[in-house]
Amino acid sequence: MTAYVSEDMVRRCLTPRPADSNKGSFGHVLAVVGSYGMAGAAMLCTEAVLRGGAGLVTAAVPSTIYPMVTVAVPEAVCLPLGDDAAGQVIAALPGKSAIVMGCGMGISPEAAALMQAVLTHATVPVVLDADGLNWLATHTLQRETVSAPLCLTPHPGEMARLMGLTVEQVQQHREQVAADCAARYNAIVVLKGHHTVIATPQGELLVNPTGCSGMAVGGSGDVLAGLIASLIAQGLSVPDAAMCGVYVHGAAGEAAAAKLSQHAMLPRDLLAELGTLFLRFE
Numbered sequence: 001m002t003a004y005v006s007e008d009m010v011r012r013c014l015t016p017r018p019a020d021s022n023k024g025s026f027g028h029v030l031a032v033v034g035s036y037g038m039a040g041a042a043m044l045c046t047e048a049v050l051r052g053g054a055g056l057v058t059a060a061v062p063s064t065i066y067p068m069v070t071v072a073v074p075e076a077v078c079l080p081l082g083d084d085a086a087g088q089v090i091a092a093l094p095g096k097s098a099i100v101m102g103c104g105m106g107i108s109p110e111a112a113a114l115m116q117a118v119l120t121h122a123t124v125p126v127v128l129d130a131d132g133l134n135w136l137a138t139h140t141l142q143r144e145t146v147s148a149p150l151c152l153t154p155h156p157g158e159m160a161r162l163m164g165l166t167v168e169q170v171q172q173h174r175e176q177v178a179a180d181c182a183a184r185y186n187a188i189v190v191l192k193g194h195h196t197v198i199a200t201p202q203g204e205l206l207v208n209p210t211g212c213s214g215m216a217v218g219g220s221g222d223v224l225a226g227l228i229a230s231l232i233a234q235g236l237s238v239p240d241a242a243m244c245g246v247y248v249h250g251a252a253g254e255a256a257a258a259k260l261s262q263h264a265m266l267p268r269d270l271l272a273e274l275g276t277l278f279l280r281f282e
Helices: 007-013 040-053 066-072 087-091 109-121 129-136 154-161 167-171 174-185 221-234 237-262 267-281
Strands: 028-032 056-062 077-082 098-101 126-129 150-152 190-191 197-199 205-207
Touching: 007 129, 007 237, 028 040, 028 087, 028 221, 040 066, 040 267, 056 066, 056 087, 066 077, 066 267, 077 087, 077 237, 087 109, 098 109, 098 129, 098 221, 109 129, 109 190, 126 129, 126 205, 129 154, 150 167, 150 174, 154 174, 174 190, 174 205, 190 237, 197 237, 205 221, 221 237, 221 267, 237 267
Parallel strands: 028 056, 028 098, 056 077, 098 126, 126 150, 150 190
Antiparallel strands: 190 197, 197 205
């Protein structure tokens, strides 16, 4: 029997903040995102980390897009990456609570080296999205060197590449494919789409009821990846962060559509709706 995420399930996870909190109380996310021509993905993901409640985010971005990102998200710490990008990111890992990687990174050799470096050295949870998943589809994770808990957030096309299937096969058997992917990669898997499926390596499955077709726009996934990483950094388990992130993300899409229509809404409108949604849980 399929279990659906409910608002009560999310409410139990999103507890009130202590009055004596400071920015260090809510985690520090490292966002390894963006590439030349894909600054928007870096901006959306980075802002989603902050809108989700994380105390700090460091956006590790190519120096070519650094000026745009630091202006668009002034609350973020920006780490402009140079010739030794992998070394810079490894040096930035200590003190981080969660990592989000892949949004708009591209598939260049430099991006591949970054992904390998993070997955080899990270010990905190990693949310892997977009080009991170495309890289993973062509590589074998070595369990003895990858110690970080993983959360994979594929859309059906990325899932097809991860599992060696067609998109049609993925869509016909969404729950089973998500479960198989979670077992294969020993990861929490979020198979995006209508009724997003969340699967654990232990075979647990949840289906999310929120969302709308207006979210089928490039950039929506960048917001989701940042939101999940933000919730992990604040202390939620990876499965709970995935569940809450997916539910709130979908609810934000519904709220944006109610104001702007499913035709005209944009992923950045999801960010604008997060405040009202979190008020419901506070």
